[in-house]
Amino acid sequence: MSARLPLFPLGTVLFPGLVLPLHVFEERYRALTRDLMALPGDPPREFGVVALRQGWEVAPPGAADHGGVSLYEIGCSAELRQVTELTDGGFDLVTVGRRRFRIEELLDAGTPYLTARVQWLPEGDGTDEQADRxxxxxxxxxxxxxxLIRPGEAEEISEQLPDDPTVLSHLVAATAALTLPERQRLLALTGTAARLRAELRLLNRETALLRQVRAVPVPLAELGVTSSPN
Structure with a gap:
């Protein structure tokens, strides 16, 4: 099923179920926030978060369009949960990732922000035996x-990790120290099992690298030397 969805391009990847706070100061996204607030609360107020391939989150001074911006095809909708209006006219938002989508076409909607026709992408139904394994x-x-990366907090964090395969796959993708293209590939994968399988490879790689780095002794004399920028 396709739908019209306003877009908020960012230099990050949003996953379903993950919280995304936003500080809105640019006028086009102030307009987006006001338009969302004018909608009834049922169904949920949603906009699309999509990662930038090329371009900037903030338009250069004087820019009147979105020229030079290139977007990834797969994004995730963000549900507006909380809005705090600021004295300067901006907003602080609390949003939560809701559902994945594919951009079918950018539309001329007559708004200062981008709007697209999107196709909603299905998620796992919780009965995937491969994902369960x-x-x-x-x-x-x-x-x-x-x-390895947060030794003082690891035990406390581990106690809060979810058992649900789909929720776990989204949490790992959002919180592991991955590049934006790696996160984007995980978001685009069809099915929880495929995402978990890819994450297993990535985590094994990162864990091995971290252990290797920690096993290499660094001479104390090197710690006091200012490195060259060249």
Whole structure:
């Protein structure tokens, strides 16, 4: 099923179920916020968060269009949960990722912000046996990964990790130290099992690299030397 959706291009990737706070100061996105607030609360007020391939989140001074901006095809809708209006006319928003979509066509909607016709993408129905088998393995490696990057908080964080395979796949994709293209590839994968399988490879890679780096001793004399910028 297709729908019209206002877009908010960002230099990040949003996943379903993840919280995304936003500070809105640019006029085109102030207009988007006002338009969303004017809608009834049922169904949920949604806009599309889509990562930038090329271009900037903030338009250069004097720019009247979105020229030079290139977007990824797959994004995630953000549900508006909380709006705080600021004295300067901007907004602080609390949003939550809701559902994935594919951009079919950018539309001329007569608004200062981008609007697209999008196709909603299906998620797993919770009965995927492959995902059920993969989830404990991903969870185990993710705990090892957390212990390496956040040793003081790993145990507390591990106790809060979800068992649901789909929720886990989105959480790992959003919180592991991955590049934007890697996160985007995870968002675009069809099915929870495929996402978990890819994350298992990425986590094993990152964990091995972290262990290798920590195993290499650094001479104390090098720690006091200012590195050259060249």
């Amino acid at each position: 993969l989830a404990p393995r991903v969870l185990a490696v993710f705990r090892q990964y957390l212990a």
